[in-house]
Each structure stands twice: as C-alpha cells, then as structure tokens.
Amino acid sequence: MEEANEVCVPADQHQNLNSIFHSSNIANKINVSYREAVGSILYLSQVSRLDIAYSVNLVSRYLDNYKKIHWNSVKRIIKYVKGTIGYDFAGCVEARRSTTGVIFNLSSAAISWKSQKQATVSLSTTEAEYVAASIAVKDLL
Structure with a gap:
C-alpha cells in the first residue's frame, strides 16, 4: 500500500x-x-x-x-x-492548540459565529472535538 x-x-x-x-x-x-x-x-x-x-x-x-x-x-x-496521516488536530504548530469554529443559523442566515484558539492543548483529535463542542454549547446557551 x-x-x-x-x-x-x-x-x-x-x-x-x-x-x-x-x-x-x-x-x-x-x-x-x-x-x-x-x-x-x-x-x-x-x-x-x-x-x-x-x-x-x-x-x-x-x-x-x-x-x-x-x-x-x-x-x-x-x-x-x-x-x-499528516493532518494535525493542533492548528497552531507553535502553541500546539486547536482552533474552534462555531456558527449558528436561523433559516438560512447566520445569527452567531465564532472562531477562536482553544485555551488548552488537546492530546488527541477527539479531545479537541470535545472542547469545540463544549464551546459551541456555551455559545448556544
């Protein structure tokens, strides 16, 4: 292969x-x-x-x-x-932190959006996704 x-x-x-x-x-x-x-x-x-x-x-x-x-x-x-294989969950190579992107739509219009570097270093892609989901829920609430 x-x-x-x-x-x-x-x-x-x-x-x-x-x-x-x-x-x-x-x-x-x-x-x-x-x-x-x-x-x-x-x-x-x-x-x-x-x-x-x-x-x-x-x-x-x-x-x-x-x-x-x-x-x-x-x-x-x-x-x-x-x-x-070269994909990296840490978008910032220097700080090794991922970036979270969140957007909420109502009908077809964006009513809220955010893009930010995560506050912590994730040890896996899964952990980075959980952090992003947590940030999205906080924004939603």
Whole structure:
C-alpha cells in the first residue's frame, strides 16, 4: 500500500457491501489477511483516528465471509489514512492548540459565529472535538 493513491473519503457511499455478502459467487472469494488488516485499522480507529470508525465498522461485519469488494473497502480505508496521516488536530504548530469554529443559523442566515484558539492543548483529535463542542454549547446557551 506504500505506492497506493490517496483518497479523500474512507468509504464509498455508493458501494453496497450487504448485497454482495449474500451472493454465492465463489469467484469473489479471496485469500488475504483480512482479519489482521481490519484488526489493525480497528485499533487505529479506537486510539487516534475516530474519523474512520464508521468505515471500519462496516468492513468488520464481514470477518467470517469476506470477498474482494470487502477487501477493496479495507484498502480504501488504508489509502485514506495514508492521505491524511499528516493532518494535525493542533492548528497552531507553535502553541500546539486547536482552533474552534462555531456558527449558528436561523433559516438560512447566520445569527452567531465564532472562531477562536482553544485555551488548552488537546492530546488527541477527539479531545479537541470535545472542547469545540463544549464551546459551541456555551455559545448556544
């Protein structure tokens, strides 16, 4: 996967893994390390990359009966991770703090908006998102 092209979305929304699961086409069955690959990206999704959690959930449903389309979905997640590995939740490289952006709309008009650097250094993307959600709720109230 080192030479793979990067993708910007971890799952293809137009790909239906369910209908293929029920097909009995033997030609689609492959012999790869599917469980190991899914286990690796599952660990990654739980530790530091919550953005792939939904996609990993989809492919992990087929651990016992996977086919080529499922393997391609796992590879797509890996391509996504490869393409976004340099993304950093800390927008300010010097202070290592993230930036929160909040906007509230009524109908189609913005009635309140804010963009600010977070007061604390977050240890993960998830923590930075929780801080941003907290700031948004405070603004809403």
